[in-house]
Amino acid sequence: MDTNQSKMLFDKAKKCIPGGVNSPVRAFGAVGGHPFFVERAEGPWLYDVDGNRYLDYVCSWGPGILGHAHPRVVEAVRKACGGGLTFGAPTAGEVELAELIHVCVPDVEMVRLVSSGTEAVMSAVRVARGFTGREKIIKFAGNYHGHSDGLLVKAGSGLMTQSVPDSAGVPAGYAESTLTAVYNDEQSVRRMMEENSGQVAAIVVEPVAANMGVVPPKEGFLEFLRRITKEKGALLIFDEVITGFRLALGGATEYTGVHADLHTFGKIVGGGMPLAAYGGSREIMSCVAPLGEVYQAGTLSGNPVAVTAGITTLKILMEDRGMYRRIDTKAERIAEAFCKKGLTVNRAGSLLTVFFTSDCAQSGMNVANYEDACRCDREAFAGYFHRMLERGIYVAPSQFEAMFVSDAHSEELIDWTCEAIAQSVARAQQ
Numbered sequence: 001m002d003t004n005q006s007k008m009l010f011d012k013a014k015k016c017i018p019g020g021v022n023s024p025v026r027a028f029g030a031v032g033g034h035p036f037f038v039e040r041a042e043g044p045w046l047y048d049v050d051g052n053r054y055l056d057y058v059c060s061w062g063p064g065i066l067g068h069a070h071p072r073v074v075e076a077v078r079k080a081c082g083g084g085l086t087f088g089a090p091t092a093g094e095v096e097l098a099e100l101i102h103v104c105v106p107d108v109e110m111v112r113l114v115s116s117g118t119e120a121v122m123s124a125v126r127v128a129r130g131f132t133g134r135e136k137i138i139k140f141a142g143n144y145h146g147h148s149d150g151l152l153v154k155a156g157s158g159l160m161t162q163s164v165p166d167s168a169g170v171p172a173g174y175a176e177s178t179l180t181a182v183y184n185d186e187q188s189v190r191r192m193m194e195e196n197s198g199q200v201a202a203i204v205v206e207p208v209a210a211n212m213g214v215v216p217p218k219e220g221f222l223e224f225l226r227r228i229t230k231e232k233g234a235l236l237i238f239d240e241v242i243t244g245f246r247l248a249l250g251g252a253t254e255y256t257g258v259h260a261d262l263h264t265f266g267k268i269v270g271g272g273m274p275l276a277a278y279g280g281s282r283e284i285m286s287c288v289a290p291l292g293e294v295y296q297a298g299t300l301s302g303n304p305v306a307v308t309a310g311i312t313t314l315k316i317l318m319e320d321r322g323m324y325r326r327i328d329t330k331a332e333r334i335a336e337a338f339c340k341k342g343l344t345v346n347r348a349g350s351l352l353t354v355f356f357t358s359d360c361a362q363s364g365m366n367v368a369n370y371e372d373a374c375r376c377d378r379e380a381f382a383g384y385f386h387r388m389l390e391r392g393i394y395v396a397p398s399q400f401e402a403m404f405v406s407d408a409h410s411e412e413l414i415d416w417t418c419e420a421i422a423q424s425v426a427r428a429q430q
């Protein structure tokens with residue numbers, strides 16, 4: 001596979017963009033080699049600047065649930081562009097999108113549109129603090145909530161009481177108010193809630209974790225979070241930037257039956273444009289300015305073009321209720337292909353991750369939290385990644401990401417993917 005143009009562009013990019021990319025994982029740092037530069041995309045396919053074609057299981061890290069450049073979405077966006085790109089004044093589309101989100105996720109009675117998932121979670125946390133008058137939050141190691149200062153924190157090794165920031169440039173003060181618990185470990189949460197009694201504003205969680213690879217909640221774990229937050233007067237925030245409109249139209253609440261106080265959305269809700277949202281009950285969201293005291297604003301918030309992409313995408317999803325079953329079944333077939341090779345696979349709906357755990361041959365090794373995920377053989381993953389890429393199949397260039405299946409992945413392409421897996425993994429294990 002010739003990728004000279006990409007290589008040249010990457011060399012050029014590295015001179016004017018840090019690491020040559022505008023978001024770190026894109027640089028292929030975890031798997032080696034250089035990224036391909038995309039020229040265009042259509043349906044399940046990405047085309048690079050050298051004329052290669054890749055079957056895409058990244059789908060822009062989640063938004064592409066309908067595949068790329070869905071004709072109806074593109075047409076609606078074209079039309080919206082003709083009417084002006086941004087006004088900084090209210091539009092009917094914003095009301096329509098807010099209503100659609102409420103129809104899909106009834107707990108979200110009021111919603112605020114923002115431009116990125118980072119902004120959505122950062123703002124939801126601010127609302128939780130404003131509403132409760134408390135400062136601390138609890139998050140989980142291996143859960144990603146965007147790159148805002150207060151959320152770039154995971155557990156220090158061993159004991160989880162010491163909070164240290166993951167990134168340089170984050171004042172230690174921020175990390176001090178972010179406590180990190182162990183995903184799927186009720187005891188770690190209970191202890192933290194007790195030690196910080198009356199100080200915890202919210203527990204923020206990926207209801208199905210998908211940023212340490214896919215790690216579904218153990219039975220009862222989300223119910224426990226719901227119970228303990230209610231008991232202790234804290235809010236429960238579901239970060240649904242990935243799970244929203246992905247696991248089901250009603251996101252994690254429909255999928256698990258557990259209700260949260262605040263939900264954050266991103267990725268799919270913007271239909272491929274920079275749009276995200278946060279919302280919850282009318283009572284809680286009434287804290288947000290100009291109605292309440294929690295300030296949050298955005299020049300491009302509710303951008304008319306992005307809103308159009310979001311509305312059109314949600315409408316397509318709402319009209320086609322069979323879609324979720326279709327993509328889930330496809331993901332299940334891919335998961336089976338990995339299982340046949342004795343690898344550990346976690347799957348929730350159309351999200352899945354194969355874990356190259358060192359004892360994968362024994363199978364059954366459970367990845368239930370960040371520590372488990374960290375035990376994976378990253379070199380084995382990198383080998384598998386490149387063998388898939390050589391065959392023209394693009395999976396996320398990191399062990400700790402999800403594989404996203406879209407409605408544009410046909411059954412035939414799933415067959416082909418399963419064969420490629422059988423071959424790519426067989427070679428890995430020789």
Ligand SMILES: *Cc1c(COP(=O)(O)O)cnc(C)c1O
Pocket residue numbers: 115116117118119121144145146147206211239240241242266267276
């Ligand atoms: C991607 C993601 C974010 C951040 O969203 P951006 O749009 O990249 O800022 C936050 N939370 C979760 C769960 C995500 O997957």
